[in-house]
Amino acid sequence: MLARILGSTAILAGLSMAAPVAAETTLHILHTNDVHSRILPISGSGSTCSAEDDAAGECFGGSARLATAINTLRGELLAAGENVIVLDAGDQFQGSLMYTTFKGEVEAEMMEAIGYDVMAVGNHEFDDGPENLARFAEMISFPIISGNLDLSQSNVLSDEMVPDHAVLDVNGLRVGIISALATDTAETSSPGPSIIFQNEIDALQADVDALTAEGVDIIIALTHVGLPADIRIAEAVTGIDVIVGGHSHTYLSANDPDRDGPYPYWVSNPDGAMVPIVQAGAYTRYLGHLEVSFDDAGNVVFADGNTMVLDASVEPDAAIAARVAELGGPIEEAMAVVIGSTSAFIEGDRSVCRAMECPMGNLVADAMLDRVRAQGIDVAIQNGGGLRASIDAGEVTMGEVLTVLPFQNTLATFQLSGAGIVAALENGLSQVADGAGRFPQVAGMRYVWNPDAEPGSRVVSVEIETADGFVPLDPEATYGVVSNNYMRGGGDGYSVFTTAENAYDFGPGLEQVVADYIAASGGYTPYTDGRIATVQ
Numbered sequence: 001m002l003a004r005i006l007g008s009t010a011i012l013a014g015l016s017m018a019a020p021v022a023a024e025t026t027l028h029i030l031h032t033n034d035v036h037s038r039i040l041p042i043s044g045s046g047s048t049c050s051a052e053d054d055a056a057g058e059c060f061g062g063s064a065r066l067a068t069a070i071n072t073l074r075g076e077l078l079a080a081g082e083n084v085i086v087l088d089a090g091d092q093f094q095g096s097l098m099y100t101t102f103k104g105e106v107e108a109e110m111m112e113a114i115g116y117d118v119m120a121v122g123n124h125e126f127d128d129g130p131e132n133l134a135r136f137a138e139m140i141s142f143p144i145i146s147g148n149l150d151l152s153q154s155n156v157l158s159d160e161m162v163p164d165h166a167v168l169d170v171n172g173l174r175v176g177i178i179s180a181l182a183t184d185t186a187e188t189s190s191p192g193p194s195i196i197f198q199n200e201i202d203a204l205q206a207d208v209d210a211l212t213a214e215g216v217d218i219i220i221a222l223t224h225v226g227l228p229a230d231i232r233i234a235e236a237v238t239g240i241d242v243i244v245g246g247h248s249h250t251y252l253s254a255n256d257p258d259r260d261g262p263y264p265y266w267v268s269n270p271d272g273a274m275v276p277i278v279q280a281g282a283y284t285r286y287l288g289h290l291e292v293s294f295d296d297a298g299n300v301v302f303a304d305g306n307t308m309v310l311d312a313s314v315e316p317d318a319a320i321a322a323r324v325a326e327l328g329g330p331i332e333e334a335m336a337v338v339i340g341s342t343s344a345f346i347e348g349d350r351s352v353c354r355a356m357e358c359p360m361g362n363l364v365a366d367a368m369l370d371r372v373r374a375q376g377i378d379v380a381i382q383n384g385g386g387l388r389a390s391i392d393a394g395e396v397t398m399g400e401v402l403t404v405l406p407f408q409n410t411l412a413t414f415q416l417s418g419a420g421i422v423a424a425l426e427n428g429l430s431q432v433a434d435g436a437g438r439f440p441q442v443a444g445m446r447y448v449w450n451p452d453a454e455p456g457s458r459v460v461s462v463e464i465e466t467a468d469g470f471v472p473l474d475p476e477a478t479y480g481v482v483s484n485n486y487m488r489g490g491g492d493g494y495s496v497f498t499t500a501e502n503a504y505d506f507g508p509g510l511e512q513v514v515a516d517y518i519a520a521s522g523g524y525t526p527y528t529d530g531r532i533a534t535v536q
Helices: 004-015 052-055 061-079 096-102 105-114 129-139 200-213 227-236 316-336 359-375 400-405 420-428 495-497 510-521
Strands: 025-032 085-089 118-120 165-170 173-181 219-224 242-244 265-267 275-280 288-296 302-310 338-342 379-383 394-397 411-417 439-441 446-448 459-466 469-472 478-484 501-504 532-534
Touching: 025 061, 025 173, 025 219, 025 242, 061 085, 061 105, 061 288, 061 316, 085 165, 085 219, 096 105, 096 400, 105 129, 105 316, 118 173, 118 219, 129 446, 165 200, 173 200, 200 219, 200 227, 219 227, 227 242, 227 265, 227 275, 275 288, 275 302, 275 359, 316 400, 338 510, 359 379, 359 411, 359 439, 359 478, 359 495, 359 510, 379 420, 394 400, 400 510, 411 420, 411 495, 420 439, 420 446, 420 459, 420 478, 420 495, 439 446, 439 532
Parallel strands: 025 085, 085 118, 173 219, 219 242, 242 275, 379 478, 446 532
Antiparallel strands: 025 288, 165 173, 265 275, 288 302, 338 394, 379 439, 411 478, 411 501, 446 459, 459 469
Protein backbone atom coordinates (compact mmCIF):
# COMPACT_ATOMS: atom_id res chain seq x y z
CA MET A 1 0.00 0.00 0.00
CA LEU A 2 2.80 2.43 0.83
CA ALA A 3 4.29 2.06 -2.64
CA ARG A 4 0.90 2.83 -4.18
CA ILE A 5 0.47 5.89 -1.95
CA LEU A 6 3.90 7.17 -2.89
CA GLY A 7 3.30 6.63 -6.56
CA SER A 8 -0.06 8.37 -6.52
CA THR A 9 1.24 11.59 -5.01
CA ALA A 10 4.81 11.73 -6.23
CA ILE A 11 3.79 14.22 -8.90
CA LEU A 12 3.48 16.79 -6.14
CA ALA A 13 7.23 16.69 -5.69
CA GLY A 14 7.53 18.69 -8.87
CA LEU A 15 6.36 21.74 -6.96
CA SER A 16 9.59 21.77 -4.98
CA MET A 17 11.70 22.18 -8.07
CA ALA A 18 10.44 25.65 -8.94
CA ALA A 19 12.80 28.54 -8.29
CA PRO A 20 12.28 30.08 -4.85
CA VAL A 21 10.18 33.20 -4.80
CA ALA A 22 11.14 36.24 -2.81
CA ALA A 23 10.55 35.46 0.84
CA GLU A 24 11.28 36.99 4.19
CA THR A 25 12.95 33.98 5.74
CA THR A 26 14.78 30.82 4.70
CA LEU A 27 15.38 27.98 7.14
CA HIS A 28 17.67 24.99 6.62
CA ILE A 29 16.64 21.83 8.45
CA LEU A 30 19.28 19.12 8.90
CA HIS A 31 17.66 15.95 10.14
CA THR A 32 18.11 12.31 11.11
CA ASN A 33 15.74 9.60 12.28
CA ASP A 34 15.87 6.01 13.49
CA VAL A 35 19.59 6.10 14.28
CA HIS A 36 19.10 3.00 16.46
CA SER A 37 22.44 3.23 18.24
CA ARG A 38 24.49 3.01 15.06
CA ILE A 39 27.38 4.75 16.80
CA LEU A 40 29.88 2.68 14.84
CA PRO A 41 29.84 2.67 11.02
CA ILE A 42 27.43 0.28 9.31
CA SER A 43 27.71 -2.11 6.39
CA GLY A 44 25.48 -1.90 3.35
CA SER A 45 23.03 -4.22 5.10
CA GLY A 46 22.78 -2.03 8.20
CA SER A 47 24.81 -4.20 10.56
CA THR A 48 27.95 -3.01 12.35
CA CYS A 49 30.83 -2.69 9.89
CA SER A 50 34.25 -4.13 10.67
CA ALA A 51 37.26 -1.85 11.02
CA GLU A 52 38.84 -3.57 8.02
CA ASP A 53 35.83 -2.92 5.80
CA ASP A 54 35.65 0.66 7.02
CA ALA A 55 39.31 1.18 6.15
CA ALA A 56 38.57 -0.26 2.71
CA GLY A 57 35.87 2.37 2.16
CA GLU A 58 32.94 -0.04 2.28
CA CYS A 59 31.06 1.41 5.26
CA PHE A 60 28.49 4.12 5.87
CA GLY A 61 27.45 6.44 8.65
CA GLY A 62 28.33 6.16 12.29
CA SER A 63 28.51 9.07 14.73
CA ALA A 64 31.89 10.35 13.54
CA ARG A 65 30.80 10.58 9.90
CA LEU A 66 27.47 12.08 10.89
CA ALA A 67 29.28 14.74 12.94
CA THR A 68 31.45 15.70 9.99
CA ALA A 69 28.49 15.96 7.65
CA ILE A 70 26.40 18.07 10.04
CA ASN A 71 29.23 20.30 11.21
CA THR A 72 30.50 20.93 7.69
CA LEU A 73 27.11 21.73 6.23
CA ARG A 74 25.98 23.76 9.22
CA GLY A 75 29.24 25.71 9.23
CA GLU A 76 28.97 26.55 5.55
CA LEU A 77 25.36 27.67 5.91
CA LEU A 78 26.02 29.79 8.99
CA ALA A 79 29.00 31.41 7.30
CA ALA A 80 26.67 32.39 4.47
CA GLY A 81 24.26 33.99 6.95
CA GLU A 82 21.65 31.25 6.73
CA ASN A 83 19.37 29.95 9.49
CA VAL A 84 20.03 26.32 10.47
CA ILE A 85 18.48 23.84 12.90
CA VAL A 86 19.35 20.18 13.52
CA LEU A 87 16.53 17.79 14.38
CA ASP A 88 16.19 14.09 15.19
CA ALA A 89 12.85 12.30 14.73
CA GLY A 90 13.37 9.64 17.38
CA ASP A 91 14.61 6.09 17.99
CA GLN A 92 18.16 6.86 19.03
CA PHE A 93 17.90 3.84 21.36
CA GLN A 94 18.34 0.13 20.62
CA GLY A 95 20.22 -1.49 17.79
CA SER A 96 23.82 -2.13 18.83
CA LEU A 97 25.92 -3.17 21.78
CA MET A 98 26.59 0.52 22.45
CA TYR A 99 23.02 0.83 23.65
CA THR A 100 22.88 -2.63 25.21
CA THR A 101 25.98 -1.81 27.27
CA PHE A 102 25.52 1.87 28.13
CA LYS A 103 21.70 2.27 27.93
CA GLY A 104 21.63 5.67 26.20
CA GLU A 105 24.70 7.31 27.69
CA VAL A 106 26.67 7.06 24.44
CA GLU A 107 23.73 8.25 22.36
CA ALA A 108 23.38 11.29 24.63
CA GLU A 109 27.10 12.03 24.44
CA MET A 110 27.15 11.81 20.64
CA MET A 111 24.06 13.99 20.21
CA GLU A 112 25.53 16.60 22.53
CA ALA A 113 28.83 16.56 20.63
CA ILE A 114 27.04 16.95 17.29
CA GLY A 115 24.79 19.73 18.58
CA TYR A 116 21.17 18.73 18.03
CA ASP A 117 18.49 21.32 18.70
CA VAL A 118 15.43 19.10 19.31
CA MET A 119 14.67 15.38 19.40
CA ALA A 120 11.33 13.59 19.19
CA VAL A 121 10.58 10.66 21.47
CA GLY A 122 10.60 7.41 19.48
CA ASN A 123 8.88 4.22 20.55
CA HIS A 124 12.22 2.54 21.27
CA GLU A 125 13.09 5.27 23.75
CA PHE A 126 10.73 3.30 26.02
CA ASP A 127 12.45 -0.07 25.53
CA ASP A 128 13.90 0.01 29.04
CA GLY A 129 10.87 1.69 30.52
CA PRO A 130 10.11 5.33 31.31
CA GLU A 131 12.88 5.30 33.92
CA ASN A 132 15.59 5.06 31.29
CA LEU A 133 13.97 7.74 29.13
CA ALA A 134 13.91 10.04 32.17
CA ARG A 135 17.58 9.26 32.75
CA PHE A 136 18.38 10.12 29.13
CA ALA A 137 16.37 13.35 29.26
CA GLU A 138 18.51 14.53 32.17
CA MET A 139 21.72 13.80 30.24
CA ILE A 140 20.94 16.07 27.29
CA SER A 141 20.80 19.86 27.12
CA PHE A 142 18.34 20.08 24.21
CA PRO A 143 14.60 19.31 24.49
CA ILE A 144 13.18 15.85 23.79
CA ILE A 145 9.49 16.30 23.01
CA SER A 146 6.25 14.44 22.36
CA GLY A 147 2.86 16.11 22.21
CA ASN A 148 0.48 13.17 22.44
CA LEU A 149 1.72 11.71 25.72
CA ASP A 150 -0.34 12.19 28.87
CA LEU A 151 2.24 11.94 31.64
CA SER A 152 -0.06 12.99 34.47
CA GLN A 153 -0.23 9.44 35.88
CA SER A 154 3.53 8.87 35.78
CA ASN A 155 5.76 9.25 38.81
CA VAL A 156 8.83 8.96 36.59
CA LEU A 157 8.31 11.26 33.59
CA SER A 158 6.92 14.78 33.69
CA ASP A 159 5.94 17.49 31.23
CA GLU A 160 9.13 19.30 32.20
CA MET A 161 11.24 16.30 31.13
CA VAL A 162 9.25 15.61 27.96
CA PRO A 163 7.30 18.74 26.97
CA ASP A 164 4.67 18.89 24.25
CA HIS A 165 6.67 21.24 22.09
CA ALA A 166 9.70 23.50 21.88
CA VAL A 167 10.17 27.00 20.51
CA LEU A 168 13.59 27.74 19.04
CA ASP A 169 15.05 31.22 18.69
CA VAL A 170 16.92 31.09 15.38
CA ASN A 171 18.59 34.45 14.90
CA GLY A 172 15.47 36.14 16.23
CA LEU A 173 13.15 33.84 14.27
CA ARG A 174 10.72 31.89 16.45
CA VAL A 175 10.34 28.32 15.19
CA GLY A 176 7.83 26.06 16.91
CA ILE A 177 8.58 22.33 17.00
CA ILE A 178 5.68 20.01 17.84
CA SER A 179 5.72 16.22 18.00
CA ALA A 180 3.72 13.02 18.15
CA LEU A 181 4.60 9.40 18.87
CA ALA A 182 2.95 6.29 17.40
CA THR A 183 0.01 5.31 19.61
CA ASP A 184 0.83 1.61 19.42
CA THR A 185 4.03 2.18 21.41
CA ALA A 186 2.41 0.37 24.32
CA GLU A 187 2.55 -2.74 22.12
CA THR A 188 5.88 -2.14 20.38
CA SER A 189 7.87 -1.06 23.43
CA SER A 190 7.64 -0.91 27.25
CA PRO A 191 6.20 2.43 28.38
CA GLY A 192 4.18 0.83 31.17
CA PRO A 193 0.56 1.49 32.10
CA SER A 194 1.07 5.02 33.43
CA ILE A 195 1.96 6.55 30.05
CA ILE A 196 -1.23 7.40 28.20
CA PHE A 197 -1.18 7.84 24.42
CA GLN A 198 -3.53 10.35 22.84
CA ASN A 199 -4.73 10.70 19.27
CA GLU A 200 -1.88 12.15 17.19
CA ILE A 201 -4.02 14.43 15.02
CA ASP A 202 -5.97 15.90 17.94
CA ALA A 203 -2.80 16.46 19.98
CA LEU A 204 -0.91 18.08 17.10
CA GLN A 205 -3.79 20.38 16.22
CA ALA A 206 -4.00 21.51 19.85
CA ASP A 207 -0.28 22.28 19.92
CA VAL A 208 -0.48 24.16 16.60
CA ASP A 209 -3.33 26.25 17.96
CA ALA A 210 -1.48 26.98 21.19
CA LEU A 211 1.69 28.08 19.40
CA THR A 212 -0.23 30.14 16.87
CA ALA A 213 -1.98 31.93 19.74
CA GLU A 214 1.47 32.76 21.11
CA GLY A 215 2.44 34.35 17.79
CA VAL A 216 4.61 31.52 16.52
CA ASP A 217 4.02 31.43 12.76
CA ILE A 218 6.53 28.79 11.65
CA ILE A 219 5.61 25.33 12.92
CA ILE A 220 7.47 22.09 12.21
CA ALA A 221 6.04 18.72 13.22
CA LEU A 222 8.89 16.42 14.31
CA THR A 223 7.09 13.09 14.39
CA HIS A 224 7.72 9.43 15.08
CA VAL A 225 4.65 7.84 13.53
CA GLY A 226 5.79 6.65 10.07
CA LEU A 227 5.17 8.08 6.61
CA PRO A 228 1.58 6.79 6.11
CA ALA A 229 0.56 8.44 9.39
CA ASP A 230 2.50 11.61 8.48
CA ILE A 231 0.47 11.82 5.29
CA ARG A 232 -2.77 11.51 7.27
CA ILE A 233 -1.54 14.19 9.68
CA ALA A 234 -0.67 16.58 6.86
CA GLU A 235 -4.12 16.06 5.34
CA ALA A 236 -5.94 16.64 8.63
CA VAL A 237 -4.06 19.24 10.70
CA THR A 238 -4.09 22.92 9.80
CA GLY A 239 -1.11 25.15 10.51
CA ILE A 240 1.75 22.67 10.12
CA ASP A 241 4.35 24.03 7.71
CA VAL A 242 6.76 21.08 7.51
CA ILE A 243 6.78 17.47 8.76
CA VAL A 244 10.13 15.85 9.62
CA GLY A 245 9.35 12.22 10.27
CA GLY A 246 10.68 8.87 11.40
CA HIS A 247 9.58 5.39 12.50
CA SER A 248 9.00 3.84 9.06
CA HIS A 249 12.70 4.09 8.04
CA THR A 250 11.58 5.59 4.74
CA TYR A 251 14.30 6.65 2.34
CA LEU A 252 13.10 9.76 0.51
CA SER A 253 15.35 11.21 -2.16
CA ALA A 254 15.17 13.91 -4.80
CA ASN A 255 17.01 11.89 -7.41
CA ASP A 256 17.84 8.31 -6.39
CA PRO A 257 15.89 5.83 -8.56
CA ASP A 258 15.98 3.33 -5.67
CA ARG A 259 14.24 5.75 -3.29
CA ASP A 260 11.03 4.94 -1.42
CA GLY A 261 9.58 8.26 -2.51
CA PRO A 262 10.40 11.86 -3.45
CA TYR A 263 12.17 14.36 -1.22
CA PRO A 264 10.31 16.36 -0.14
CA TYR A 265 7.01 14.51 -0.33
CA TRP A 266 4.16 16.98 -0.80
CA VAL A 267 0.67 16.69 0.71
CA SER A 268 -2.21 19.18 0.66
CA ASN A 269 -3.60 20.22 4.06
CA PRO A 270 -7.28 21.06 4.81
CA ASP A 271 -6.72 24.69 3.81
CA GLY A 272 -5.21 23.71 0.47
CA ALA A 273 -1.66 24.62 1.48
CA MET A 274 1.09 22.21 0.43
CA VAL A 275 3.02 20.57 3.28
CA PRO A 276 6.48 19.07 2.56
CA ILE A 277 7.25 15.81 4.40
CA VAL A 278 10.81 14.53 4.74
CA GLN A 279 12.48 11.45 6.20
CA ALA A 280 16.05 10.17 5.87
CA GLY A 281 16.09 6.39 5.90
CA ALA A 282 17.73 5.02 9.04
CA TYR A 283 20.93 3.96 10.83
CA THR A 284 22.92 7.17 9.96
CA ARG A 285 23.35 6.08 6.36
CA TYR A 286 21.79 9.38 5.27
CA LEU A 287 21.53 12.97 6.44
CA GLY A 288 18.50 14.94 5.33
CA HIS A 289 18.74 18.61 4.33
CA LEU A 290 15.58 20.59 3.62
CA GLU A 291 15.63 24.25 2.63
CA VAL A 292 12.33 26.03 3.32
CA SER A 293 11.38 29.65 2.61
CA PHE A 294 8.50 31.43 4.37
CA ASP A 295 6.65 34.64 3.64
CA ASP A 296 5.88 37.28 6.27
CA ALA A 297 2.88 35.30 7.52
CA GLY A 298 4.94 32.12 8.00
CA ASN A 299 3.52 30.37 4.93
CA VAL A 300 5.77 28.00 2.97
CA VAL A 301 6.56 29.48 -0.45
CA PHE A 302 9.43 27.17 -1.39
CA ALA A 303 10.90 23.89 -0.19
CA ASP A 304 13.58 21.74 -1.73
CA GLY A 305 16.44 19.53 -0.66
CA ASN A 306 17.71 15.98 -0.57
CA THR A 307 19.19 13.22 1.51
CA MET A 308 22.96 12.82 1.30
CA VAL A 309 24.60 9.43 1.67
CA LEU A 310 27.29 9.29 4.34
CA ASP A 311 29.71 6.97 2.57
CA ALA A 312 33.49 6.73 2.60
CA SER A 313 33.77 10.13 0.91
CA VAL A 314 32.75 11.70 4.24
CA GLU A 315 35.80 11.85 6.50
CA PRO A 316 34.91 10.86 10.08
CA ASP A 317 35.36 13.52 12.75
CA ALA A 318 38.68 12.62 14.36
CA ALA A 319 37.78 13.50 17.94
CA ILE A 320 34.47 11.64 17.87
CA ALA A 321 36.03 8.66 16.11
CA ALA A 322 38.67 8.47 18.85
CA ARG A 323 36.00 8.64 21.56
CA VAL A 324 33.90 5.96 19.86
CA ALA A 325 36.96 3.73 19.62
CA GLU A 326 37.63 4.27 23.31
CA LEU A 327 34.05 3.37 24.23
CA GLY A 328 33.90 0.47 21.85
CA GLY A 329 37.21 -1.23 22.56
CA PRO A 330 35.95 -4.01 24.82
CA ILE A 331 32.70 -4.23 22.87
CA GLU A 332 34.58 -4.48 19.58
CA GLU A 333 36.52 -7.48 20.83
CA ALA A 334 33.34 -9.31 21.77
CA MET A 335 31.60 -8.35 18.53
CA ALA A 336 34.52 -9.49 16.39
CA VAL A 337 34.35 -13.10 17.56
CA VAL A 338 33.54 -15.26 14.52
CA ILE A 339 30.77 -17.73 15.35
CA GLY A 340 30.26 -19.29 11.92
CA SER A 341 29.69 -18.48 8.27
CA THR A 342 26.96 -18.12 5.70
CA SER A 343 27.24 -19.08 2.06
CA ALA A 344 25.12 -16.12 0.93
CA PHE A 345 23.60 -12.85 2.05
CA ILE A 346 20.87 -13.34 4.69
CA GLU A 347 18.09 -10.88 3.89
CA GLY A 348 16.70 -9.26 7.01
CA ASP A 349 15.51 -5.90 5.72
CA ARG A 350 12.36 -4.58 7.35
CA SER A 351 10.65 -4.05 4.00
CA VAL A 352 10.80 -7.82 3.43
CA CYS A 353 10.57 -9.33 6.92
CA ARG A 354 7.53 -7.23 7.84
CA ALA A 355 5.61 -8.28 4.76
CA MET A 356 6.51 -11.83 3.70
CA GLU A 357 8.65 -14.85 4.40
CA CYS A 358 12.26 -13.74 4.58
CA PRO A 359 15.54 -15.65 4.93
CA MET A 360 16.38 -14.01 8.25
CA GLY A 361 12.95 -14.87 9.60
CA ASN A 362 13.47 -18.50 8.64
CA LEU A 363 16.91 -18.58 10.25
CA VAL A 364 15.71 -17.13 13.55
CA ALA A 365 12.48 -19.13 13.72
CA ASP A 366 14.28 -22.36 12.78
CA ALA A 367 16.93 -21.71 15.45
CA MET A 368 14.26 -21.07 18.07
CA LEU A 369 12.36 -24.25 17.27
CA ASP A 370 15.51 -26.35 17.00
CA ARG A 371 16.55 -25.27 20.49
CA VAL A 372 13.33 -26.41 22.22
CA ARG A 373 11.68 -28.96 19.95
CA ALA A 374 12.72 -31.77 22.29
CA GLN A 375 10.64 -30.06 25.01
CA GLY A 376 7.45 -30.81 23.11
CA ILE A 377 7.38 -27.56 21.16
CA ASP A 378 5.73 -27.74 17.74
CA VAL A 379 5.98 -24.27 16.20
CA ALA A 380 7.93 -21.02 16.42
CA ILE A 381 6.53 -17.53 15.87
CA GLN A 382 8.91 -14.54 15.68
CA ASN A 383 7.87 -10.94 14.99
CA GLY A 384 9.46 -9.50 11.86
CA GLY A 385 10.09 -6.23 13.68
CA GLY A 386 12.47 -8.01 16.03
CA LEU A 387 14.84 -8.56 13.10
CA ARG A 388 16.89 -5.40 12.76
CA ALA A 389 19.49 -6.06 10.02
CA SER A 390 20.76 -8.40 7.34
CA ILE A 391 24.01 -10.41 7.41
CA ASP A 392 26.48 -10.37 4.54
CA ALA A 393 27.92 -13.54 3.00
CA GLY A 394 31.08 -14.98 4.54
CA GLU A 395 32.18 -15.11 8.16
CA VAL A 396 29.51 -14.22 10.71
CA THR A 397 30.53 -12.44 13.90
CA MET A 398 28.72 -12.24 17.20
CA GLY A 399 28.41 -8.52 16.57
CA GLU A 400 26.42 -9.14 13.40
CA VAL A 401 24.05 -11.48 15.22
CA LEU A 402 23.59 -8.89 17.97
CA THR A 403 22.88 -6.21 15.38
CA VAL A 404 20.11 -8.41 13.96
CA LEU A 405 18.78 -9.23 17.44
CA PRO A 406 19.67 -6.32 19.75
CA PHE A 407 16.80 -6.52 22.22
CA GLN A 408 18.18 -9.11 24.63
CA ASN A 409 14.99 -11.13 24.26
CA THR A 410 14.81 -14.58 25.77
CA LEU A 411 13.04 -17.65 24.43
CA ALA A 412 9.52 -18.05 25.78
CA THR A 413 7.76 -21.40 25.57
CA PHE A 414 4.08 -22.09 26.24
CA GLN A 415 1.04 -24.07 25.20
CA LEU A 416 -1.67 -22.59 23.02
CA SER A 417 -4.74 -23.90 21.23
CA GLY A 418 -4.86 -24.09 17.48
CA ALA A 419 -7.46 -21.33 17.56
CA GLY A 420 -5.01 -19.24 19.58
CA ILE A 421 -2.32 -19.77 16.96
CA VAL A 422 -4.71 -18.56 14.26
CA ALA A 423 -5.56 -15.52 16.41
CA ALA A 424 -1.84 -14.80 16.78
CA LEU A 425 -1.34 -15.01 13.02
CA GLU A 426 -4.32 -12.73 12.41
CA ASN A 427 -2.77 -10.16 14.74
CA GLY A 428 0.56 -10.46 12.98
CA LEU A 429 -1.03 -9.96 9.57
CA SER A 430 -3.33 -7.11 10.60
CA GLN A 431 -1.04 -4.15 9.85
CA VAL A 432 1.16 -5.25 6.96
CA ALA A 433 0.28 -2.19 4.87
CA ASP A 434 1.67 0.02 7.64
CA GLY A 435 4.95 -1.91 7.80
CA ALA A 436 4.20 -2.94 11.39
CA GLY A 437 6.73 -5.13 13.17
CA ARG A 438 4.17 -7.75 14.22
CA PHE A 439 4.37 -9.72 10.96
CA PRO A 440 4.76 -13.43 11.92
CA GLN A 441 7.84 -15.29 10.73
CA VAL A 442 7.38 -18.97 11.54
CA ALA A 443 8.88 -22.44 11.76
CA GLY A 444 7.26 -25.86 12.20
CA MET A 445 4.22 -24.63 10.31
CA ARG A 446 3.13 -22.98 7.11
CA TYR A 447 0.26 -20.68 6.35
CA VAL A 448 -1.52 -18.97 3.45
CA TRP A 449 -3.00 -15.50 3.87
CA ASN A 450 -5.00 -13.01 1.84
CA PRO A 451 -3.57 -9.46 1.97
CA ASP A 452 -6.75 -8.06 0.41
CA ALA A 453 -9.05 -9.44 3.12
CA GLU A 454 -10.10 -7.38 6.11
CA PRO A 455 -7.75 -7.46 9.13
CA GLY A 456 -8.86 -10.26 11.42
CA SER A 457 -9.91 -12.53 8.56
CA ARG A 458 -6.74 -12.79 6.50
CA VAL A 459 -5.60 -16.31 7.41
CA VAL A 460 -6.70 -18.73 4.69
CA SER A 461 -5.10 -21.96 5.92
CA VAL A 462 -2.58 -23.19 8.48
CA GLU A 463 -0.70 -26.48 8.50
CA ILE A 464 1.50 -27.94 11.21
CA GLU A 465 4.65 -29.88 10.39
CA THR A 466 4.75 -33.41 11.80
CA ALA A 467 6.96 -36.45 11.35
CA ASP A 468 4.56 -37.56 8.63
CA GLY A 469 4.50 -34.23 6.83
CA PHE A 470 2.21 -31.21 7.08
CA VAL A 471 -1.30 -31.65 8.45
CA PRO A 472 -4.10 -29.09 8.86
CA LEU A 473 -4.08 -27.20 12.15
CA ASP A 474 -6.74 -28.39 14.59
CA PRO A 475 -8.37 -25.38 16.31
CA GLU A 476 -9.25 -27.54 19.32
CA ALA A 477 -5.82 -29.14 19.76
CA THR A 478 -3.11 -27.82 22.05
CA TYR A 479 0.31 -27.03 20.57
CA GLY A 480 3.68 -26.19 22.04
CA VAL A 481 4.84 -22.74 20.91
CA VAL A 482 8.16 -20.93 21.18
CA SER A 483 8.34 -17.17 20.77
CA ASN A 484 10.27 -14.44 22.56
CA ASN A 485 9.52 -12.94 25.97
CA TYR A 486 8.52 -9.61 24.44
CA MET A 487 5.76 -11.18 22.36
CA ARG A 488 4.74 -13.51 25.19
CA GLY A 489 4.09 -10.42 27.30
CA GLY A 490 1.68 -9.08 24.68
CA GLY A 491 4.17 -7.03 22.67
CA ASP A 492 3.27 -6.16 19.06
CA GLY A 493 -0.35 -6.91 19.86
CA TYR A 494 0.13 -10.60 20.67
CA SER A 495 -2.26 -10.43 23.62
CA VAL A 496 -3.37 -14.01 22.96
CA PHE A 497 0.06 -15.15 24.17
CA THR A 498 -0.53 -13.61 27.59
CA THR A 499 -3.28 -16.17 28.27
CA ALA A 500 -1.15 -19.17 27.27
CA GLU A 501 -0.66 -22.09 29.64
CA ASN A 502 2.56 -23.49 31.10
CA ALA A 503 4.49 -20.41 30.02
CA TYR A 504 8.18 -20.04 30.70
CA ASP A 505 9.65 -16.71 29.62
CA PHE A 506 13.23 -17.06 30.78
CA GLY A 507 14.90 -19.28 28.22
CA PRO A 508 18.31 -18.56 26.70
CA GLY A 509 18.98 -15.28 24.95
CA LEU A 510 17.62 -15.24 21.40
CA GLU A 511 20.89 -13.88 20.00
CA GLN A 512 22.85 -16.75 21.59
CA VAL A 513 20.36 -19.31 20.29
CA VAL A 514 20.82 -18.02 16.75
CA ALA A 515 24.61 -17.81 17.10
CA ASP A 516 24.74 -21.40 18.35
CA TYR A 517 22.52 -22.55 15.49
CA ILE A 518 24.75 -20.90 12.88
CA ALA A 519 27.85 -22.36 14.55
CA ALA A 520 26.37 -25.86 14.61
CA SER A 521 25.42 -25.68 10.92
CA GLY A 522 29.04 -25.90 9.81
CA GLY A 523 28.27 -23.23 7.25
CA TYR A 524 24.76 -21.85 7.01
CA THR A 525 22.87 -21.53 3.71
CA PRO A 526 19.98 -19.05 3.78
CA TYR A 527 16.73 -20.02 2.11
CA THR A 528 13.01 -19.58 1.76
CA ASP A 529 10.70 -22.54 1.23
CA GLY A 530 7.21 -21.12 0.78
CA ARG A 531 6.15 -21.54 4.41
CA ILE A 532 4.38 -18.17 4.16
CA ALA A 533 2.32 -17.70 1.02
CA THR A 534 -0.40 -15.38 -0.23
CA VAL A 535 -3.62 -16.63 -1.75
CA GLN A 536 -3.54 -16.97 -5.53
